[in-house]
Amino acid sequence: MTRREVLPPARRWRAPVRAGKAETRSAVGHTTSAVPRLPRKADRSVAEALARRLRCGPPRLGPVRLVAVDGPSGAGKSTFARLLLSALVSAGTDAALLGTDDFATWQEPVRWWPRLRDGVLEPLRLGRPGRYRRTEWPDGVPVPGATFDVPVPELLLLEGVSAGRRSVARHLSGLVWMEPPSAAVRLERAVLRDGESSRGELLRWQLFEGNWFRSDRTRLRADFVLRT
Known part of the structure; x- marks a missing residue:
C-alpha cells in the first residue's frame, strides 16, 4: 500500500441522513444498508478504486482488516465512508461500517475510546463478535x-x-484522511447536518479537534489523502 497517496478530489454531494435505530442495526451487523442518495460518478470511481486497494491489504486486527476514515468535522467522512462501504460490498467483501459518533459526546470527544477498544476491537481481534452501547441524543x-x-x-x-x-x-x-476545506465551510456543513442550535458546540469542537490532530499527527500517518 502506497503511503500518503493523494486521491483525486471528490465532488461534493449532500450527506445521507443518519440511520435510524433499525437501519443502524443492519448496517453494522450485515452491511446491507442502502446509501440514501446516489453519489456523483466521480465519487463512486474514487471509492471503487480505493476499495480495490483496501481489499488486498493484510488484516492486522486478528482476521479483520481495520480501515479508518479520519479528518476534521465537516470534511465529508461519513459521506465517503458510506460510499466506500457500498463499493466494498459490491465487490464481494464482507464489510461493515461503524461511526465514532456512536460513542463521542461534546464532553468526551475522544476519551470514549476504551468502550470501543474493549467492546468491539479487542473481541474482533480474537475472532469473536463485538458489542457496544450506542450514544443517543434525545432532545x-x-x-x-x-x-x-x-x-x-x-x-x-x-x-x-x-x-x-x-x-x-x-x-x-x-x-x-479526508483533506478538509476551510474551517468556515466545514462549520456550515456541520451546522446543516446537526442544526443551528449546535453552532456554539461545533465551534468549540473545531478548536479541540485542531489541537487533537496536531498532537496525534494523524494526517502524517495517512495511507491515502482525499481532498474534498
Whole structure:
C-alpha cells in the first residue's frame, strides 16, 4: 500500500441522513444498508478504486482488516465512508461500517475510546463478535442508547474524528484522511447536518479537534489523502 497517496478530489454531494435505530442495526451487523442518495460518478470511481486497494491489504486486527476514515468535522467522512462501504460490498467483501459518533459526546470527544477498544476491537481481534452501547441524543442530550452486536467482518470501516488515532495504528490495514476545506465551510456543513442550535458546540469542537490532530499527527500517518 502506497503511503500518503493523494486521491483525486471528490465532488461534493449532500450527506445521507443518519440511520435510524433499525437501519443502524443492519448496517453494522450485515452491511446491507442502502446509501440514501446516489453519489456523483466521480465519487463512486474514487471509492471503487480505493476499495480495490483496501481489499488486498493484510488484516492486522486478528482476521479483520481495520480501515479508518479520519479528518476534521465537516470534511465529508461519513459521506465517503458510506460510499466506500457500498463499493466494498459490491465487490464481494464482507464489510461493515461503524461511526465514532456512536460513542463521542461534546464532553468526551475522544476519551470514549476504551468502550470501543474493549467492546468491539479487542473481541474482533480474537475472532469473536463485538458489542457496544450506542450514544443517543434525545432532545439534544447524550444518553446511553440501544446495544448493538458487531459480527466479525472481513473489513471494518471505522469512521469519525480520531478513528485513526496513534494508539490503533498498528492494527490498521489502511488510514484514509479526508483533506478538509476551510474551517468556515466545514462549520456550515456541520451546522446543516446537526442544526443551528449546535453552532456554539461545533465551534468549540473545531478548536479541540485542531489541537487533537496536531498532537496525534494523524494526517502524517495517512495511507491515502482525499481532498474534498
